[in-house]
Amino acid sequence: MSTARQILIRGDRYPGHVQPAELSSSTQDYLKTIWQLGEWSPEKVTTTTLAARMGLAASTVSEALKKLTAQGMVTRPSYGVVELTDEGRSVAVTMVRRHRLLETFLTTKLGYAWDEVHDEAEVLEHAVSEKFLDRIDALMGHPSADPHGDVIPSPSGVIAAPTAVQLVDVLDPVAVDVVRVSDDDPATLRYLAGVGVVPGTRLRVLPDSGSPGMIAVSVEAAAPASVVSMGVLAAEAVWVTRV
Template identity: 65%
Template structure:
């Protein structure tokens, strides 16, 4: 089954199921999926019945939803479209990184594979989207770097940001304003506070304004939205 043969809603379900388990194993249930998509559980349940009948998902007796190989292929195809469009919107049209997601959600269902391939070539075949999420290759391979939540880092440590979650646009905007983006090096100054907040600085920053404020504090929710790896790791 080709993605174009499915409705936009079905494509979104498959893509969301895949994304829920992208960074860490997650037991995807009807309730979890409904919460992520902002839909009623009954609506999601009916959609899953249809996707199961089409051979795109399975629902074992313990209740978790899993993609079949065919369902995964469709999901990754849609993820690739979405993230290439996000890169185009951010780098070529100047969209803020907290606004590209919603725009790409609409465009990904309207453009052709030829259009996506042309954008990919024009952009130089980027490996990640503006938030650091891996862009699947045309054949469906996903090369995501290993990374852990910043909230799990026990300082002092020097880390490089690999990904910032785009799940919450307001949080994404706030982190961007603080300068926390993929590729940025952070120096974690100390162990988390009792509330889980982290104190970090930007050792590679040449920003004069930043020099006057060498350290910032990230709350636990902000720190959990950021994934990092050791700064000396280059691949």
């Protein structure tokens, strides 16, 4: 059994806090991206990593961070490091909830593939109302995770995420359950879907792939189980818990 970490963050429905609608789409994107960079990585978020993730020049990001600091949304405790304040975190998690609910709606109700939803949700998350989000949340039965296995924050900002590790770091033969697949690269998502490695799938890590630089797993959901040899980049995109 995996343990879960729960984070309670004051959401946008609490009076006295900055509402996302009061901020520009650009500001919303910065705050959401800062939060996501720290969601699965222990590394500190820096101006450089933020610029790389957003595809912007470091100088552009640095200027934006000065404005966010003045707004009380981020702090910069040491050179290059960026941290969200409580206010910034509240807005960020609200935007994450919007994005993941929309991704789930697009896949479950509109037939989008899981490698197609990110860009659509990036646009829609800034436009839809809370009423619309509440309606699609109820329509889908209040899902707890999006198509990629990322946890959907509750309306009050609670996030109960599994304690998971990347498949590439599982070095011994063992059974694991896939709980999350990174959506950073659409081509990787298409590949993993094609070999049956999706959230909810049970895998068995095999002792030897037979090919240098490859990781072999048995996909237990298949009948009979199929053996897949994947490269390190694909294995880094898959997060698992031990059975």
